[in-house]
Amino acid sequence: MDGYAAPDFANIEEYLDSQLKKSLLRFITCGSVDDGKSTLIGRLLYESKMIFDDQLASLKNESKKFGTQGEEIDFALLVDGLAAEREQGITIDVAYRFFSTDRRKFIVADTPGHEQYTRNMATGASTADLAIVMIDARKGVLTQTRRHSFIVSLLGIRNVVLCINKMDLVGYDQDVFDEIEADYREFAADFGFEHIQAIPVSALAGDNVVVGSENTPWYDGPPLMEYLDTVEIASDAQEQPFRMPVQWVNRPNLDFRGFAGQVVSGTIKPGDGVRALPSGKTSKVARVVTMGADLDEAVEGQSVTLTLEDEIDISRGDVICADKSPAEVSDQFQTTMIWMSDSPMLPGRSYVMKVGARECQMQVTEQRHRIDVNTRAHEAAKTLGLNEIGVVNVALDREVAFDPYKANRRMGGFIVIDRMTNETVGLGLINFALRRASNIHRQSLDVSKELRASMKGQKPVMLWFTGLSGAGKSTVANLVEKRLAAMGKHTYTLDGDNVRHGLNNDLGFTDADRVENIRRVGEVSKLMLDAGLIVLVSFISPFRAERRIVRQMVEEGEFWEVFVDVPLDVAESRDVKGLYKKARAGEIKNFTGIDSPYEAPTDPEIHVDADKLAPEEAAELIISRLEQAGLIGG
Template identity: 55%
Template sequence: MIIKPFKEASDGEPTPRRGLLRLLTCGSVDDGKSTLIGRLLVDSKSIFQDQLSAAERDSVRYGTNEEEVDLALLLDGLEAEREQGITIDVAYRFFAARNRSFIVADTPGHEQYTRNMATGASTADLAIILVDARKGLLTQTKRHSFICSLLGIRDVVLAVNKMDLVGYSRETFDLIVEAYGKFAQPLEFGSVIAIPISGRFGANVVSPSPLTPWYEGPSLLDHLEHVDVSAEANAQPFRLPVQLVSRPHSDFRGYSGTVATGSVARGDDVVVAKSGRQTVVSKIVTFDGEREEAAAGDSITLVLGDEIDIARGDVLVDPQDRPAVADQFACKLIWMDDDPMLPGRSYLLKCGTQKIPARITTLKHQIDINTLDQRAARTLRLNEIGICNISTSASLVFDPYAHNRRTGSFILIDRSTNATAGAGMILFPLRRATNIHHHDHLIGKTQHATLKQQKPTILWFTGLSGSGKSTIANQLEKILHDFGYHTFLLDGDNIRHGLNRDLGFTDADRVENIRRVGEVAKLMLDAGLIVICCFISPFRAERDSLRELVGPDELVEIFVDTPIEDCIQRDPKGLYAAALAGKIKNFTGVDSPYEPPERPDIHIRKSEDVTEAASRIAAWLLPRIKSA
C-alpha cells in the first residue's frame, strides 16, 4: 500500500483553490457512510439550518442515536432508507470548503445494491472506503474496493470509522490498515491514505482530534481539499462521440456531442475513427456562439471542412492518437442483473453514443472477491465479476479503460427488459480473426431460390417437450414435399447426437445450442431451402435474436401451445417422469423455465390435432413461399 504524506503549503503561503472533486463513500452496510458525510456537511457549515432542523425532527422518528441528531438522515432521503436505517439509492450532495468544491456520492452498502455503488463510482475521482473499527475488513469492503479499482479510481481514503467504539485504539487501527494494505496491493491504487475517524462525534473529520494523539496525518477534509486528481480528462487524446447530426437548414451541417476527453481547436485535423476519413475543424459552435477551442466536458457542434459520411455513434478523434476499432475485445465485467449472464446470448452494448448487438463469447474466469484469485465459471450472477471476451455485430470504437475511462467503459442492456445487465471495462482488442474475410460466392441465395422456385424460409417450432412439435413438423414437411418444395428438418434431439453433443442442459448450454442451430439454419436458408426447426428453445431472447440473424420476413415462429399437464400425461419418452423424480436436472417446465412467445406468427393450440395443425400452417405458408 502506498501512503502519500500530507503536505502543508510552504512558507505560509495560502493554498491555491483547487477545482471540483467528485468522490464517493462506499463500504459494507452500517459502516457509517451517511453519518460521515452528514458530519462533513455540518462541521464544514455546508448545511442550512432548516435542513438540520428537519434532521432533528426526523431523528425522533427514525434516528438510531438515542437523543442525538442522526446525521445519516441528511443523506437518506427514501422512506425505506429512513425506516431501515440503510442507504438504498445513490445520494448526491454538493458542498464547498475553503479550498475546493465537492460532489459526493453516498452509495449503499448492501450487497443487493452493489449496482448502485458501481453507478456512483463510475464518475468519481476519489473513493472513501469506510471500515467499522469493530468488524474490520468485510466481503463488501473488498468488493467495493475491487470495483473502485476496476472503474479506474486511483486515489483512496481508508476511513477507519467508529473509533469511539474501540476506545480510539491505535493497535486496532494499525491491524486494519495492515490487513487492507495486503488485500489492496494487487489493485494498483495510486495512493491510499488511512485516517482514524468517528463520524458520529467528528473525530478527525474536519479537524484533527486530541483523542488520537498517536495519529499525525491530516483530517479527512484537509486531505480532500489538497489531494490532486486533476490531470486525467484534459490530458487524454481528443474524443468526440457524435450524438446528433445537426442540420437546421440546407446551408449548415454540424456534428454535435460532448467532448469526452482532450481538446480541439478551430483548424485542427480530426479523423472519423471507423472510416479513417480525415478532415479539418472549420467551426466550433456552442449554445453561446462560436469558440476557438473546446475541452473535455464541453457540449459542442463541430462544422467540418469536408462533406464526409458521419452518423450518430461515430467518434471524431485526434489523427495522431487514434483509438482501437475492433469487433472483439477482452474486458472486466461486473454483472448487475438478477438473471445470470449467459455466454452466447445477444445483449445490446452501449459505449458512449454507440449502441450495437453483442455477445459474450467466452467467460475466461470469475474473480474471487475475497482473495482476488481466478476461478473457473460458466456464468456470472448478480454482483459477480469476471474476465470475458465479447464479440459485437459491428466494429466498436474504444480505448482500453486503463488509458481512457470515458471511452473504455460500456454497459450491457438486456434486450427483453431494457434493464442494465452489466458494466464493463475494456482491457484490449482481440485481433485473432482479422485475417478472416467473407468470401463472395458466384451462386448466392437468390440463385439457389430461383432454381428451386421457392422463397427460402425458416419455420421455427417452439414449445414444451412433448407438445407435439416434431410430429406436426414431420407432417408439415410431408405436405410441402408433396407440393414439390425443397425442405430440410432440424430436430432438437437429432442435433444433440452430433453437432451439439458436447452441450448439456444448463441455461448457458441451451443458449449456445440455439445459437449454433441458428447459424446452421441460416446456411441452409442461403442454400434456398425451407428449413423446419423443432427446438424447445425456452428463452425468448434467443428466439428474438434469430430474427436478427436473417431477414425480417425469413423466419416464422410457430408456438405449439400444449399445457404442461397434457405434456406430462403424454410423456412419450418418459422424460417428465424422470424429471419429476429428480433423475433429470434442468428439465424445461419442471425445474427450468419456459418463456412462451408473446406474438408468434402461428399459434397452435391443444384443441387442434396433428393433421389439422399441419394443414393450417401449410395453408398460411404456401402463398408466402411460392416463387414469384
C-alpha cells in the first residue's frame, strides 16, 4: 500500500498493545442529498492510507465507468457499495467504515440524505459520539439539514462538526461560509449541542480535509482530520452507576453458573454489591470472568461473565445493577418514537419492544403529539407515519429495568418490531415511567373463572364473528345465541353497532380508531369469559393483527374465529342501510371493502359460506361444530 508502513512483526505484541490503547470515536455523516457525505468519507479513507493498491486500482477503473476524467478518483465509490447507489449517485443504506490514525481509531457511518431513508440515518446516529453535518455551500441550510440535526440532538449527540462543503464551487467565499454558519447556529441554538465546529471544505479537492488549505487563508481553525483526532468527547459512562444487561446465562457445567453481558456503564469488581432487576434480588460479585483470566475490575464496554456469591434467579434480559443505585423498573412509559415503517403506527396494536436483551409485548396507549421536525411544533395526531417523530405513551406486558435515555443511552433506548413480519418499524427513547405504573397492581380474586363456569355448567368460549358489512354476522350471531339460550347456556352478544352507541361512541372509522375499537371489545370480551359466559362478538374487525391480539388475550381454545364470508358484490346487494352506496359516492370515508381494506381470515375455526347458506343453516353449522368440539352439550 502506497505510503503505508507495515508493523514490525518482531514487536507485534507491542504494536497490538498500542492499537488497543487508542481511543475509539464513532461518528456519523448526515445532511441532504448530494452534499458530499460519501465523497468526504472516501477522502478520509484515502488520506489515512486505508486503501490497498489493488483496491485503489479497482477504484480508478470504477471511477472511469462513472464519468471521472483522467486519474481522478470518485471517492464516493469507496462507500457506496450497493449497485443502486452507484447508478443513482446517492447513498441508500448506512455504510460503516473503519479507519485509524496514529492517535485514534474511528468507525464512521455514512447515512443517506433522502427523506425516505431518514430511518437509516436515525439508525446510524443511535451509536455515534459525534455528527458531521454536511451542507452544500451553494444551497445553504435545507429542510433535510434541519431534520437530521434535530434527530442528532434527539439521540443525544452533543458534538457537531458543520462541514460546509463544495467551497471550491463558490470561489472559497468567506461571506458564503459565514452566512451559512450563522444560519445553522441560529436554528440549532436550542438543540443542546455542547460544541459546533464549522469547517470550510472541498471533499473532492481535499481542502481542509486532512491539511489546511491555502484557498481559505481567512479560516484559522483545524482541518477536519486534526479536529477528529483531538476532539474530546465527554463520556460519563464510567462515572454512571453500574449496569449490565444479561445476554445469556453461562452454564458450561454443574460447577459454574455465571451471567454474561456487556458493561454499558460504570465499573464492577469482586465484592461489589449488585441487584438483579426486575426481581430486586441482591448479592455480591464473586468473580469477573473473561476468556483469558479473571479481572480485578471490568469497565464500560467490556464483555464479561459475572458469578455471584448467592444463587439467585437471573435470566436473559434481566439487568444486573449496582445495589445502592439501581435502575428503575416499570411497565408503562412516556417515550419519544421515530417511526421507520411504511405502515403507520397504530395505537392499540400489539408490537414487540426490544430494550437491551429483553423482548416484550408493547401497545401504544396514547399518542400525545407529533413533532414537526422543521419547526419543532407539537401537532395533534392519532398515528405516526414513515419518518415521523412523536411522543407516545406505551404499556408493556411485563416490567423492565431502564434508565431515562437522557441519563443512559444504552439503558433508555429501544426498537419496535412488527409481530407479523419481524421488521424493525420504530426506534424509541424512554423519557420516564408513568406514575400510574407504580401504583396499579393486579388484585388477586378467590372466585376463579373455572368456578364461575362450573356454576353455570358450561365452558366459557368467545365466538368472534368477522366479515364484511352486510355479510350477515349479526343475524347469524343472534340465531346462534337463541339456540344456546334454548339449551340453557349463559351467553351475551357484543354487536358492533350497539357497542359504538356506548362504550366506543368516541371512536370513528379510521384505521387507528378501528384498532382501538377492537382492543376495547377484546378486553370486555375477556372479562365476560372470566365470568364464565359464552360471549358472541359480531364486528367487522377488518385487520388480522387485531383479531390475533384478541386471540392471544385468552387461553388456548377459548377464541373461535367465525368467518361469515360473502363476495363484496353480494354484501353490497344486501345493503339495506345504504352504506355501500354512500361509500361509493364518497359520503362515507374509510368504509371497509371500498376505501379501507378487509383482511380475510386465513385459518378460521369456522368458515361460513353465507352466499350459499341461509342464516338458519349457518347457525346450525356453528352449533354443530361447537358440539363436536365438546364446548356445549348436545
